[in-house]
Amino acid sequence: MRPNLRGMVKDSLAAAIVAALLAVPLLGFHLSGSAQGLTLDYRFGWVAIASLAVFCGRLALSLAGTAVGRSLRRRRQVVLPLSGRPSRIRPAVGWALVAVALLLPWTPLADRNLIDKATLLLIYIMLGWGLNIVVGLAGLLDLGYVAFYAVGAYCYALVSQQFGLSFWLCLPLAGALSASFGVLLGFPVLRLRGDYLAIVTLGFGEIVRVVLLNWQDVTNGPIGISGIARPTFFGLPLLASVPGRTTFHEFFGLPFSTDHRIYFLYYLILALALATNLFTLRIRRLPIGRAWEALREDETACRSLGIDPTKTKLSAFALGAMFAGFAGSFFATRQGFISPESFTFIESAIILAIVVLGGMGSQIGIVLAAVLLVGLPEWFRDLQQYRMLAFGGAMVVIMLWRPRGLLASREPTVRLAERPATLDAAGEVLP
Amino acid sequence: MNAETGQPLLTVEHLSMRFGGLFAVNDLSFAANRREITAIIGPNGAGKTTVFNCLTGFYKPTVGRLTLSPPSGARFLLERIDGFRIAKEAGVARTFQNIRLFAGMSVLENLMVAQHNRLMRASVYSLAGLLGLAGYRAAERRALDLARHWLDRMGLLAQADQTAGSLPYGLQRRLEIARAMCTEPAMLCLDEPAAGLNPRESQELSRLLLDIRGEFGIGILLIEHDMSVVMQISDHLVVLDHGALIAQGPPARVSNDPAVIRAYLGTEEDEALPPEVAGDLVAVPHSIPSAGQPPC
Ligand SMILES: Nc1ncnc2c1ncn2[C@@H]1O[C@H](COP(=O)(O)OP(=O)(O)OP(=O)(O)O)[C@@H](O)[C@H]1O
Numbered sequence: 019m020r021p022n023l024r025g026m027v028k029d030s031l032a033a034a035i036v037a038a039l040l041a042v043p044l045l046g047f048h049l050s051g052s053a054q055g056l057t058l059d060y061r062f063g064w065v066a067i068a069s070l071a072v073f074c075g076r077l078a079l080s081l082a083g084t085a086v087g088r089s090l091r092r093r094r095q096v097v098l099p100l101s102g103r104p105s106r107i108r109p110a111v112g113w114a115l116v117a118v119a120l121l122l123p124w125t126p127l128a129d130r131n132l133i134d135k136a137t138l139l140l141i142y143i144m145l146g147w148g149l150n151i152v153v154g155l156a157g158l159l160d161l162g163y164v165a166f167y168a169v170g171a172y173c174y175a176l177v178s179q180q181f182g183l184s185f186w187l188c189l190p191l192a193g194a195l196s197a198s199f200g201v202l203l204g205f206p207v208l209r210l211r212g213d214y215l216a217i218v219t220l221g222f223g224e225i226v227r228v229v230l231l232n233w234q235d236v237t238n239g240p241i242g243i244s245g246i247a248r249p250t251f252f253g254l255p256l257l258a259s260v261p262g263r264t265t266f267h268e269f270f271g272l273p274f275s276t277d278h279r280i281y282f283l284y285y286l287i288l289a290l291a292l293a294t295n296l297f298t299l300r301i302r303r304l305p306i307g308r309a310w311e312a313l314r315e316d317e318t319a320c321r322s323l324g325i326d327p328t329k330t331k332l333s334a335f336a337l338g339a340m341f342a343g344f345a346g347s348f349f350a351t352r353q354g355f356i357s358p359e360s361f362t363f364i365e366s367a368i369i370l371a372i373v374v375l376g377g378m379g380s381q382i383g384i385v386l387a388a389v390l391l392v393g394l395p396e397w398f399r400d401l402q403q404y405r406m407l408a409f410g411g412a413m414v415v416i417m418l419w420r421p422r423g424l425l426a427s428r429e430p431t432v433r434l435a436e437r438p439a440t441l442d443a444a445g446e447v448l449p
Numbered sequence: 450m451n452a453e454t455g456q457p458l459l460t461v462e463h464l465s466m467r468f469g470g471l472f473a474v475n476d477l478s479f480a481a482n483r484r485e486i487t488a489i490i491g492p493n494g495a496g497k498t499t500v501f502n503c504l505t506g507f508y509k510p511t512v513g514r515l516t517l518s519p520p521s522g523a524r525f526l527l528e529r530i531d532g533f534r535i536a537k538e539a540g541v542a543r544t545f546q547n548i549r550l551f552a553g554m555s556v557l558e559n560l561m562v563a564q565h566n567r568l569m570r571a572s573v574y575s576l577a578g579l580l581g582l583a584g585y586r587a588a589e590r591r592a593l594d595l596a597r598h599w600l601d602r603m604g605l606l607a608q609a610d611q612t613a614g615s616l617p618y619g620l621q622r623r624l625e626i627a628r629a630m631c632t633e634p635a636m637l638c639l640d641e642p643a644a645g646l647n648p649r650e651s652q653e654l655s656r657l658l659l660d661i662r663g664e665f666g667i668g669i670l671l672i673e674h675d676m677s678v679v680m681q682i683s684d685h686l687v688v689l690d691h692g693a694l695i696a697q698g699p700p701a702r703v704s705n706d707p708a709v710i711r712a713y714l715g716t717e718e719d720e721a722l723p724p725e726v727a728g729d730l731v732a733v734p735h736s737i738p739s740a741g742q743p744p745c
């Protein structure tokens with residue numbers, strides 16, 4: 019396609035008009051309080067500036083984009099490029115990241131604050147890896163993932179309070195409960211495709227949150243549940259002193275420090291996240307994992323090969339939900355307090371953004387995306403009220419630069435080159 | 450070839466498929482034998498793909514009975530089995546008129562996905578697979594060997610680790626047939642496998658289909674517009690027009706049938722054309738429908 023200046027100007031004009039329409043209510047009117055009460059100022063100059071900026075930006079993008087766009091379009095023809103050769107770099111980067119994560123608390127950089135932030139980051143990475151099973155591998159757009167996270171968190175909080183079960187007993191329980199919620203939701207909705215599925219899962223996420231808000235007797239409503247049992251180090255409480263029990267620091271003869279708990283929580287979530295990762299990497303190479311990806315590619319072809327679409331999707335949904343349940347119970351034990359506030363739609367959106375930005379299916383991509391999405395807003399804290407603006411801008415730039423996510427190439431689950439033929443292969447397999 | 454007629458593998462009785470007021474297939478009856486290639490031909494829109502969609506569970510027939518009797522001795526009433534179970538249990542494999550590969554996955558992975566049910570059984574709800582038990586590993590090795598066998602046969606060994614979507618058109622068609630064969634079917638349904646192939650590739654395809662018929666003894670149902678392929682390899686011909694059967698029988702006889710010539714040429718001419726001439730006249734290139742339609 020030849021660069022078409024008229025088309026571009028038209029397109030930029032349209033963008034400017036949309037921007038103006040949005041800017042009139044957002045920028046055009048300004049209420050300010052004064053001694054006489056509220057006064058309304060009109061700032062249509064700002065609206066003009068905003069639409070002019072959008073016009074110029076859009077035009078510049080299209081002009082710069084024609085050359086880039088052509089190569090992009092060519093690349094887009096294949097759904098996901100396969101990396102040609104088994105990549106040596108990715109496993110190396112993966113192991114390096116694991117090493118960094120393991121050693122982080124021992125470096126001089128580490129302090130309470132950093133480890134706490136890293137713990138939060140790891141929760142998002144784990145959630146991203148869990149959702150990746152559903153969205154990245156099976157291609158099911160789930161906008162209510164946080165519901166399963168909430169189920170896991172409330173399951174741990176309630177069971178540990180009512181029955182006094184330990185974290186390690188509650189963890190599988192929370193996972194199982196979340197997985198059954200996944201099946202429960204999945205059964206009626208998985209025959210829907212694409213957008214419809216997204217809408218229903220969005221609704222489900224909201225329903226769970228509203229139930230948590232209103233079911234006062236069980237969930238304590240908007241006040242939430244506090245005083246949730248803290249994790250123990252294999253039975254040793256990480257507290258200053260507990261009457262009648264040996265605590266962690268007493269057992270190891272260390273001086274008491276609240277840092278112990280923070281570091282322990284960090285290693286705990288690291289282990290949980292790595293388990294999620296290991297599980298995904300393995301299951302991708304099994305028939306069920308390949309069927310998920312095949313289903314994402316073409317459901318009709320799958321049916322013609324005798325693959326049960328419902329069961330296959332359900333398994334992806336349930337397993338993804340299970341990992342959200344694990345992460346949820348970790349969240350509850352870390353905070354010691356949960357309320358429906360923590361499980362709003364924006365959380366689902368962030369987790370989904372991590373998966374999409376990472377490159378739909380790439381495990382390391384998700385780590386990078388989580389660092390960006392959770393890290394950038396922290397970084398931009400100094401910009402104060404322009405923080406989210408800068409964040410949005412950064413996202414737009416990244417999506418222009420890498421429209422298919424940070425690491426979009428896909429590693430095949432099996433390579434012929436690595437599997438030499440057995441000698442009598444032909445004779446053996448023929449019927 | 451025709452002397453040794455096999456037993457019926459598939460019997461279609463009074464099949465009708467209605468879409469609103471349109472009878473896409475109207476009271477169609479025919480039989481397809483084991484070890485034979487049965488070609489279904491007819492002008493565009495005659496209802497050929499609809500027959501396949503009924504056979505493979507994508508459509509529920511309005512009326513009709515579809516009986517599959519594979520050599521195992523079982524009998525399947527296909528109109529009562531739903532969707533994917535026809536492929537899984539009755540062993541009916543198919544290809545699509547507009548190729549449907551798993552485009553983003555590698556060629557080898559496409560063939561591994563085709564062996565899903567066998568591998569799932571070996572992986573015991575994925576547990577044996579996750580633990581890497583020997584039983585699963587052996588099953589996976591056998592699946593890889595079967596895939597390698599078909600890749601070799603189709604001349605795709607060198608491309609095994611490429612994305613399926615990046616293959617040239619002719620190879621994609623062959624990969625789709627290989628994928629269907631990897632399910633180890635009792636009946637193979639091919640929807641216009643020669644569409645878009647050049648004459649040399651069509652020749653290779655004909656030879657391949659004859660080989661499959663001879664070697665595996667399965668029945669092949671073939672929808673094809675390329676009359677040179679049809680005349681060369683089919684044992685039995687079924688001709689549809691506007692959803693109705695207008696002729697069936699051995700190719701040589703059917704191609705001289707006045708009703709068939711009328712349907713194809715739209716003339717009143719009763720004079721029989723020699724098969725080669727009829728074939729050439731009919732083998733007009735036709736467009737390949739774009740993707741995104743209902744399964745066809
Ligand atoms: N899902 C559907 N809904 C409505 N009409 C349909 C549907 N599927 C097929 N038809 C109609 O049924 C008729 C037969 O279609 P079919 O695809 O079976 O033809 P065909 O013989 O395969 O033609 P071609 O040679 O072009 O592939 C057509 O008129 C088509 O429009």
Ligand SMILES: [Mg+2]
Nearest residue numbers: 497498546745
């Ligand atoms: Mg057709």
